[in-house]
Amino acid sequence: MTNPFPEPTTFKIIVKSFTGASTAIRSVKANGRLIDAKCSLEGLELELDLGPSRQAVIEIPQARASSPLLEPSLGLKYRGGVALRRYFSEVRDKYLSRIT
Numbered sequence: 001m002t003n004p005f006p007e008p009t010t011f012k013i014i015v016k017s018f019t020g021a022s023t024a025i026r027s028v029k030a031n032g033r034l035i036d037a038k039c040s041l042e043g044l045e046l047e048l049d050l051g052p053s054r055q056a057v058i059e060i061p062q063a064r065a066s067s068p069l070l071e072p073s074l075g076l077k078y079r080g081g082v083a084l085r086r087y088f089s090e091v092r093d094k095y096l097s098r099i100t
Helices: 076-099
Strands: 009-015 037-039 044-050
16 A cells, blocks of 8 residues: 555555454554554454555454364264265255156
């Protein structure tokens, strides 16, 4: 992001495509420095102060997807049951429905 104005300016940024929970955000950084941000109904909101003709790179790293709080892993027994149900549904739809 670049400030095109000849005076220092505060920019309010709303990331509307943000769909995760606030716990999925580790931090928000501008040029490597932590900045304040909050989650609202509109999305992720942050404010950034930039001097004249200054640039800033905004980083929003998310928590690792393998975090047990964000994505509980499903057991092998459950996944096997799902695969079996899908297989039997295919058999029913392709073969048994033609018999009657």
